[in-house]
Amino acid sequence: MIYSIMKNFLKIIGIVLLTACVSAATTFFVVRSVKPSVLIGQSTIEGDSTSLPLAYARFASLPEAGETDFTQAAELSVNAVVHVKTTYKSQYQSFSTDPFLEFFFGRPQQREMPAQMASGSGVILTKDGYIVTNNHVIDKAEKIEVVLNDKREFTATLVGTDPNTDIALLKIEATDLPIIAIGNSDDLRVGEWVLAVGNPFNLTSTVTAGIVSAKARNINIISSEMKIESFIQTDAAVNPGNSGGALVNTRGELVGINTAIASQTGSYAGYSFAVPTSIMTKVVSDIKQYGVVQRAILGVQIQEITDQLQKEKSLPTLQGAYIAGVVDGSAAKEAGVQVGDVVTHINNQHINTASELQEQIGRYRPGDKVELTVLRAGKTLTLTAELKNKNGDTSLVEKDKDVSVLGAEFQTVDNAVARQLGLRSGVQIKSLGKGALAQAGIKQGFIIVKANGERVGSSSELRAILNKALQGGDDEHVLFLSGIYTNGRVAHYAVPLD
Numbered sequence: 001m002i003y004s005i006m007k008n009f010l011k012i013i014g015i016v017l018l019t020a021c022v023s024a025a026t027t028f029f030v031v032r033s034v035k036p037s038v039l040i041g042q043s044t045i046e047g048d049s050t051s052l053p054l055a056y057a058r059f060a061s062l063p064e065a066g067e068t069d070f071t072q073a074a075e076l077s078v079n080a081v082v083h084v085k086t087t088y089k090s091q092y093q094s095f096s097t098d099p100f101l102e103f104f105f106g107r108p109q110q111r112e113m114p115a116q117m118a119s120g121s122g123v124i125l126t127k128d129g130y131i132v133t134n135n136h137v138i139d140k141a142e143k144i145e146v147v148l149n150d151k152r153e154f155t156a157t158l159v160g161t162d163p164n165t166d167i168a169l170l171k172i173e174a175t176d177l178p179i180i181a182i183g184n185s186d187d188l189r190v191g192e193w194v195l196a197v198g199n200p201f202n203l204t205s206t207v208t209a210g211i212v213s214a215k216a217r218n219i220n221i222i223s224s225e226m227k228i229e230s231f232i233q234t235d236a237a238v239n240p241g242n243s244g245g246a247l248v249n250t251r252g253e254l255v256g257i258n259t260a261i262a263s264q265t266g267s268y269a270g271y272s273f274a275v276p277t278s279i280m281t282k283v284v285s286d287i288k289q290y291g292v293v294q295r296a297i298l299g300v301q302i303q304e305i306t307d308q309l310q311k312e313k314s315l316p317t318l319q320g321a322y323i324a325g326v327v328d329g330s331a332a333k334e335a336g337v338q339v340g341d342v343v344t345h346i347n348n349q350h351i352n353t354a355s356e357l358q359e360q361i362g363r364y365r366p367g368d369k370v371e372l373t374v375l376r377a378g379k380t381l382t383l384t385a386e387l388k389n390k391n392g393d394t395s396l397v398e399k400d401k402d403v404s405v406l407g408a409e410f411q412t413v414d415n416a417v418a419r420q421l422g423l424r425s426g427v428q429i430k431s432l433g434k435g436a437l438a439q440a441g442i443k444q445g446f447i448i449v450k451a452n453g454e455r456v457g458s459s460s461e462l463r464a465i466l467n468k469a470l471q472g473g474d475d476e477h478v479l480f481l482s483g484i485y486t487n488g489r490v491a492h493y494a495v496p497l498d
Contacts, residue, residue: 048167068250073195074207074376076252077323079149080124080180081245083199084156084170086132088116098158116140121198122170123147123254124179125284129154129172132284133244134275135161135260138168140431142444146172158433160287163224164295165362166259167283168244169267180246183253185276186213188232188236196236196272198245210236210272217273218355222258226295226390230359232256232275238272242451256280267466282363294365294396296387299330302354313340314377320344321357329392335372335385344380345373361387367394405466405497406479407435410459413447421484423449425457436479440495443485450482452460 119139124130132144138144144156152174171426182377188194189212196208212243214233222229236260247256256274263269286293303309303324309455310318321340326333339341347370348358364370366389389397413426429437432444446455452464469479479495 073252079178079249081197082122083147084120085120085145086118088144091431120243123246123294130175131170135168136164137244162283162293169287183255185278198242200239202242206236210234228362230355237268296364299327300334301325304354321354331385335383341374399429406437407433448483
């Protein structure tokens with residue numbers, strides 16, 4: 001009995017001692033980790049009178065926990081991040097589905113639903129009031145308001161949007177606003193600390209921290225035909241309301257615009273995604289300078305290189321973008337790009353994935369020349385491509401006259417809406433800013449059926465009628481519009497074009 005007790009007692013002592021030894025070793029390593037100097041290429045690192053194995057060298061060079069300070073980055077960025085509030089027009093809902101009533105009184109009776117409100121974030125770029133946000137934050141909004149961190153409120157004007165990158169540019173009338181320095185998102189490294197600044201759940205001026213989890217992510221959330229997705233992935237907590245807010249590095253520099261989260265619940269679940277400043281700055285610059293984004297097109301169909309594709313096509317590498325198709329008459333075709341090529345570099349910038357190729361081309365404008373490094377049949381070739389626009393030439397695209405004069409963007413009326421309203425055709429006002437239409441009292445969503453007595457079925461037809469009106473005599477600089485709102489209200493407007 002005494003022997004058994006002593007044996008168990010010794011076991012307990014052994015476990016405690018082992019634990020103590022492990023703790024002591026761990027404590028020793030933490031204390032010693034910042035003192036030794038790293039000697040590259042040697043099997044040990046020297047420090048004081050102690051030598052540690054090379055396996056510990058990588059850890060020895062790292063800073064101690066707590067050395068990273070986010071307070072300065074937060075102070076430099078929080079005042080330049082704004083709260084964007086949007087108001088959407090009232091919706092009309094049918095409340096009578098009785099066939100008897102419909103037979104005698106026509107279409108079902110409708111009631112007006114309250115105007116909808118939403119919110120997001122934005123980042124002040126210039127002291128005179130240019131603000132960048134996400135396109136989905138303000139898309140189809142009837143009114144946009146901006147609240148600064150000092151609680152001042154402004155009504156914002158929509159300068160322009162780019163659904164292909166989910167970027168929008170706003171303008172408020174103010175001076176001497178706090179701004180944020182724009183950093184180079186290309187310099188971000190996986191594992192680097194970043195901060196997300198925004199207004200989640202209407203909680204203003206919220207700062208969260210995380211690391212860069214990955215770069216050049218394509219998550220297929222943008223539905224436009226010429227989309228560019230090359231997101232920065234982070235684990236900084238981002239929630240609804242953070243969209244359009246700032247992603248900043250530890251120096252307080254803007255490196256991305258927070259855009260989306262990966263979630264099955266609608267709230268933060270581990271990962272968030274931001275548009276890098278390499279894309280954002282080009283889009284914003286184009287909108288300010290040209291009124292429209294100058295989209296450069298290479299003219300290829302690209303495919304991600306997987307292990308299966310590499311084996312199937314006998315490709316020499318898993319890195320790069322595989323060319324699955326080349327458009328006739330495109331910049332790529334004229335440069336000599338062929339199906340089966342693997343693009344590995346754009347202007348000496350390494351390309352790892354198809355999304356990185358999209359991002360690199362998205363930085364240029366029509367008429368710019370880029371050097372493509374491609375792998376073909378075991379050889380490395382350098383090809384020069386002169387990028388083109390969506391019309392197939394190298395000229396810069398001008399903003400449509402109807403947008404600049406009328407202050408609106410148009411889209412062909414949706415087929416379902418047309419059937420509901422009994423229309424054969426029409427052009428709907430997609431977005432409305434300052435301009436002749438707003439001054440005439442026209443509201444967003446109005447469907448133009450006739451312009452100056454001519455039936456309108458497309459934006460190009462409306463532009464043609466507008467040009468004729470502008471070319472006429474002084475007494476003819478008026479555009480007479482007839483149409484209908486989605487609630488069934490018919491309206492006629494005289495729009496002075498001067």
